[in-house]
Amino acid sequence: DTGVSQDPRHKITKRGQNVTFRCDPISEHNRLYWYRQTLGQGPEFLTYFQNEAQLEKSRLLSDRFSAERPKGSFSTLEIQRTEQGDSAMYLCASSSTSWDTDTQYFGPGTRLTVL
Amino acid sequence: DQQVKQNSPSLSVQEGRISILNCDYTNSMFDYFLWYKKYPAEGPTFLISISSIKDKNEDGRFTVFLNKSAKHLSLHIVPSQPGDSAVYFCAAHRSNDYKLSFGAGTTVTVRA
Numbered sequence: 658d659t660g661v662s663q664d665p666r667h668k669i670t671k672r673g674q675n676v677t678f679r680c681d682p683i684s685e686h687n688r689l690y691w692y693r694q695t696l697g698q699g700p701e702f703l704t705y706f707q708n709e710a711q712l713e714k715s716r717l718l719s720d721r722f723s724a725e726r727p728k729g730s731f732s733t734l735e736i737q738r739t740e741q742g743d744s745a746m747y748l749c750a751s752s753s754t755s756w757d758t759d760t761q762y763f764g765p766g767t768r769l770t771v772l
Numbered sequence: 773d774q775q776v777k778q779n780s781p782s783l784s785v786q787e788g789r790i791s792i793l794n795c796d797y798t799n800s801m802f803d804y805f806l807w808y809k810k811y812p813a814e815g816p817t818f819l820i821s822i823s824s825i826k827d828k829n830e831d832g833r834f835t836v837f838l839n840k841s842a843k844h845l846s847l848h849i850v851p852s853q854p855g856d857s858a859v860y861f862c863a864a865h866r867s868n869d870y871k872l873s874f875g876a877g878t879t880v881t882v883r884a
Contacts, residue, residue: 661815688870699776699861699874700816713871748815752870759870760806763815 659683661764663749669770670739677735678767682751689732690750690761691724693717700748706732707754739771775799776864778875786883791849793878795862798843802864806872807836807847810859819860820847852882 662681670676682689687708692700703722704714708729718724721739726732736743746768750761777796785791795805803824808816822829822836822845829836835848849856859879863872 663815690871692872697876699778699863699876700872701874702871705871715871750815759804759865760818760821761870761872762818763808765813765815768813 661749661751661762663747663764663767665767666765667768667770669772671772672739672741674739675735675737676739676769677733678747678749678769680732680734680749680751680764682731682749683753683762686751686753686762687729688752688754688759688761689726690752691732691734692748692750694746694748694766695744703734736769739769741771744769744771773798774876775802775873776862776875778860778862778878780878781876782879782881784881784883785852787854788851791847791852791856791880791882793847793849793860793862793880795845795847795875796843797845797864797873799864799866799873800843801866802873803867804865805836805838805845806863807834808861808863808874809856810861810877816861849880852880854882854884856880857882 690705691703694700706726746766748766750763752761806821807819810816838845859877862875
């Protein structure tokens, strides 16, 4: 299967701890996105990369959040000093550059629970 | 601000009948629209999309209609099947700004 993969699928942590999530996009895709989804809501955009460059960050992404995509392949999303409000599903998506549109393909997500 | 709205949180339909899901948007700059389907504990799966230069796009049992003047789109599923029971999200983006804005989703239940 060559879809988007995310690791871990579930993470339970205590408030104040740091967590890191990994996303492996579809191999030929040059764009990679992170979204966050809370219960009863649709996914909300956090940040995106084109190759290794982080091109946009949402104001939802506080300074406790950092994302990287070294070498333009996999990406990591780190949350420092986690808070209970960070509990959510973190979704990664990837797409390839096209002239008009951007169909994003999502991974299964990482569900974070902060106790 | 919620730029994409799905005002019906749930829909129940009998197997074999048509499911119609609605979506409204407020940002007139959106010019590409997508529907995703999501099962519990999985990520959203792309279903069908439509560009603002079209008013209809069809793919098998799924048809999306776009009414730009009303800033409204709908997804028709016919005939509905039990495997269609899921949460459906409407999403949109602008040209050259590919981050997606999502609605809150509509939970579809297909009854046997």
